[in-house]
Amino acid sequence: MAPFLRKFFPSVYRKEALDKFTNQYCKFDSETLTLFTSSLYLAALLSSLVASTVTRKFGRKLSILFGGLLFCSGAIVNGAAKAVWMLIVGRILLGFGIGFANQSVPLYLSEMAPYKYRGALNIGFQLSITIGILVANILNYFFAQIKGGWGWRLSLGGAGVPALIITVGSLVLPDTPNSMIERGQHEGVKTKLRRIRGVHDVEEEFNDLVVASEASKLVEHPWRNLLQRKYRPHLTMAILIPFFQQLTGINVIMFYGPVFFNTIGFADDASLMFAVITGGVNFLATIVSIYSVDKWGRRFLFLEGGTQMLICQIIVATCIGVKFRVDGEPGALPKWYAIVVVLFICIYVLGFAWSWGPLGWLVPSEIFPLEIRSAAQSVNISVNMFFTFIIAQIFLNMLCHMKFGLFLFFAFFVVVMSFFIYFFLPETKGIPIEEMAEVWKSHWFWSRYVNDGSRHPN
Numbered sequence: 240m241a242p243f244l245r246k247f248f249p250s251v252y253r254k255e256a257l258d259k260f261t262n263q264y265c266k267f268d269s270e271t272l273t274l275f276t277s278s279l280y281l282a283a284l285l286s287s288l289v290a291s292t293v294t295r296k297f298g299r300k301l302s303i304l305f306g307g308l309l310f311c312s313g314a315i316v317n318g319a320a321k322a323v324w325m326l327i328v329g330r331i332l333l334g335f336g337i338g339f340a341n342q343s344v345p346l347y348l349s350e351m352a353p354y355k356y357r358g359a360l361n362i363g364f365q366l367s368i369t370i371g372i373l374v375a376n377i378l379n380y381f382f383a384q385i386k387g388g389w390g391w392r393l394s395l396g397g398a399g400v401p402a403l404i405i406t407v408g409s410l411v412l413p414d415t416p417n418s419m420i421e422r423g424q425h426e427g428v429k430t431k432l433r434r435i436r437g438v439h440d441v442e443e444e445f446n447d448l449v450v451a452s453e454a455s456k457l458v459e460h461p462w463r464n465l466l467q468r469k470y471r472p473h474l475t476m477a478i479l480i481p482f483f484q485q486l487t488g489i490n491v492i493m494f495y496g497p498v499f500f501n502t503i504g505f506a507d508d509a510s511l512m513f514a515v516i517t518g519g520v521n522f523l524a525t526i527v528s529i530y531s532v533d534k535w536g537r538r539f540l541f542l543e544g545g546t547q548m549l550i551c552q553i554i555v556a557t558c559i560g561v562k563f564r565v566d567g568e569p570g571a572l573p574k575w576y577a578i579v580v581v582l583f584i585c586i587y588v589l590g591f592a593w594s595w596g597p598l599g600w601l602v603p604s605e606i607f608p609l610e611i612r613s614a615a616q617s618v619n620i621s622v623n624m625f626f627t628f629i630i631a632q633i634f635l636n637m638l639c640h641m642k643f644g645l646f647l648f649f650a651f652f653v654v655v656m657s658f659f660i661y662f663f664l665p666e667t668k669g670i671p672i673e674e675m676a677e678v679w680k681s682h683w684f685w686s687r688y689v690n691d692g693s694r695h696p697n
């Protein structure tokens with residue numbers, strides 16, 4: 240929003256609004272602007288490491304509560320901001336909140352979910368993220384129209400509403416049976432299980448939980464465990480899947496969509512409107528993945544989504560390159576031309592939202608065996624946050640230097656990740672978690688690690 244830029248980032252505002260001769264690609268290149276966006280992810284990365292201990296020792300509820308409170312305070316500081324430092328402090332508080340929530344909420348969900356619905360509920364996590372993005376984009380569109388130019392305060396402060404929902408939720412929802420057992424609170428667990436599952440006979444699940452908890456207590460060094468040769472495929476996936484998810488370039492559209500649409504010549508309100516459209520497409524396609532993931536499988540969605548994103552990235556790069564050339568000639572794209580670009584961006588978002596978006600969380604969550612689950616999950620989240628931070632931090636500068644080639648840069652990674660999936664990711668559709676080991680044992684490449692040199696008898 241122009242009043243926001245004028246107040247906190249006047250040099251960006253001047254370049255964008257007043258200087259009609261600047262290279263289009265560099266209009267928004269400002270380090271404080273990117274620091275404002277990216278500081279949140281650095282804070283999230285740090286706090287998710289602390290949160291994993293809180294979640295284990297004090298229960299999921301407490302981590303969720305911390306997440307809600309920190310997020311709430313960040314929203315208040317941001318909504319009341321008078322200077323850039325307040326914005327950045329607010330973003331850091333939001334980041335701490337996200338670190339706690341990202342660590343504990345997926346765990347909470349998967350521990351509460353009945354076994355059969357775990358996949359769908361897991362995608363529910365990503366679905367909620369897309370709903371959050373969509374609602375935020377819609378509100379931004381309306382708040383931007385408020386006379387007096389203070390609508391951005393509502394946009395930033397409004398983040399307090401979902402934070403309050405999380406805070407209150409953490410107080411009224413029960414802790415998970417797994418967590419209670421893990422912390423030695425055996426009484427009351429069976430009653431709780433009966434309530435959650437809606438059946439009387441919970442003896443078997445109770446015993447399973449106790450056995451699982453005993454087993455995980457025997458693992459003294461989950462982090463060192465993860466480095467064992469037999470966990471090489473898991474460690475590889477815990478690092479590469481979140482890395483690739485971010486290298487699709489999705490957050491260029493999610494974070495800087497309005498900035499980007501502005502760059503190609505739309506007015507401020509039209510740019511915010513396109514953010515609503517991409518947000519809507521993102522949400523709808525995530526629903527598609529809920530229905531198709533167990534039907535067509537993970538590999539199909541990854542490969543189809545990758546191909547779709549690749550084609551769109553090449554088309555968008557070509558369209559922008561042809562018009563702005565390498566020197567970023569000032570002037571907007573013709574309307575119809577800009578609409579074609581927006582259309583292919585939407586098809587790109589569709590491709591992401593039914594593949595790497597949800598599967599980037601689902602696949603890691605179902606392939607880690609219990610003894611390394613929490614450590615591997617922390618690696619997964621940290622790598623995700625780290626690369627979200629990197630892209631958020633360098634995107635505007637990359638756009639300025641790599642120009643339309645930026646889209647080809649991400650396209651290159653989409654090719655690499657699709658080959659990676661094709662050759663190295665086994666299909667995990669319909670395989671019970673406790674039988675997952677077999678999948679690696681019969682894989683052409685990973686079998687040499689999990690079988691420890693000797694091939695499986697069959």
Ligand SMILES: OC[C@H]1O[C@](O)(CO)[C@@H](O)[C@@H]1O
Pocket residue numbers: 365368369372484489490493521596627
């Ligand atoms: O839907 C897009 C969103 O999904 C994620 O890739 C993973 O949750 C985020 O980094 C992104 O902002």
